[in-house]
Amino acid sequence: MKAPYIIMAPEYRHNSAGVRALYRLKDELLKRGYRVSVCQGSDGKWTAPRGSIVVYPEIVPGNPLKGKTVARWVLNYPGLLDGDKEYDKSEIIFTWSELYYDAPLLMLPLIEDFFRDEKRPRSGSCFWVGKGLYTGLVNDQKHPSDAVEITYAWPETREELAKFLNEKEVFYTYDNNTLLTREAEMCGCKVVVIGEKLESDYDEFIRDYESQIERFIEVTQKAADKVKVSFGVMINDWQRYDMVLRQSEIDPAIHCHWLKSPESATKGLNKLLALWKLRARISQS
């Protein structure tokens, strides 16, 4: 049975690659036949149904939906924008970039085909602050005073953004960790990163995205299906055990621990409960 996904994501907006990534993940999962819902927050009361897989971006602290199977998608440096810096050991972690976290990659194509150099006449420059707001670099203005600012609200659409980038010669960015850099390059802009420049691995890893998402699905589905059951029995009559319980139509891979004639039921059952720590298929105490 396919475990459904619940993705916690802000309301869709085109000007955040992280948000677009979460909704692209939803689309990719739907395309593969999985049930997916997007949850934009938690009222603290509603909890994720058992058997579901909850996907949180790194900006969500903790496990507000109390998911039993949690996948954490680290789309930026942990704790930089919001959320925890460390994650629960039980969480399955994927990262957009190895720069953010030492975990398997999950990178999805987010740049549309219309981000290309149209070879049109260009003039002037533009700049982007974005997450550079948190670094302080923006206080020391490095862009020309007549540069046009790209903001979260403008241009209004992705198509208009691509058209605008095709009109500008230089793109300045105070945010060294934004897909806008790659989009500007693809539109033919000269890119100037204010501060430390991060090498983009977008093109390289995006080629492999199908296998990344398959791996994400495989790992998360396996984790959701991991409820392990063992049997335990106290035996005082081997014949009855052989004739009845051992004839049960239970998957032989399921462990059955047995215990012969304990001093009391409670002591025997507690020994059996302790035996579950062992991996042996059939254990005797």
Added chain:
Amino acid sequence: MEAEGADIAVLTHQDMFFRQGWVELMTEKISELPDSWVVAGVIGKDMEGNICGKFHDTRIPLQFNTGHRHSFPVAACCFDEAVIIVNLKKGFRFDERLDGFDIYGTMCVLQAWERGETAWIIEAFCEHYCTRPFTWFPDEEFARRWKWLWDTYKDATKIDSTVFGVPKNEPDILKPENMFPEEM
């Protein structure tokens, strides 16, 4: 948490028989329980003392099926000991002060309540090829343990066992002083 092994332990009698698909059915029904569940059974009594569950005791031609009365899962006050399902993530252990081999299906529910957690009867039919004769009757040892249970779990909402077929309008008969007046 006993994370290295199983999540769920099925403590069962040697003469229980489980049909194909039982484990899958059981885990599905367990998944419907609230996080507070510690122990579960397939046959037991509900909080009103009614027998509850879907079960076949092969000494009886008819099968137990209280589906007409109960919407599963049902909060339990006791289980038949034939099958007790334990949530291993809770680190539950039976109170070893209870000796003998009876009424631990009652005590584990009382222990769950004492922990502030819950016990449930789930809908997971299975068969008990029991050979204990119906002529069995609680003896003095049983009476001593039953009294111990009442003395130990004084704050329990209800103490009951599937070995008693108690009329609904006579719940006081479950009190040790009424059940075993000579020994008290």
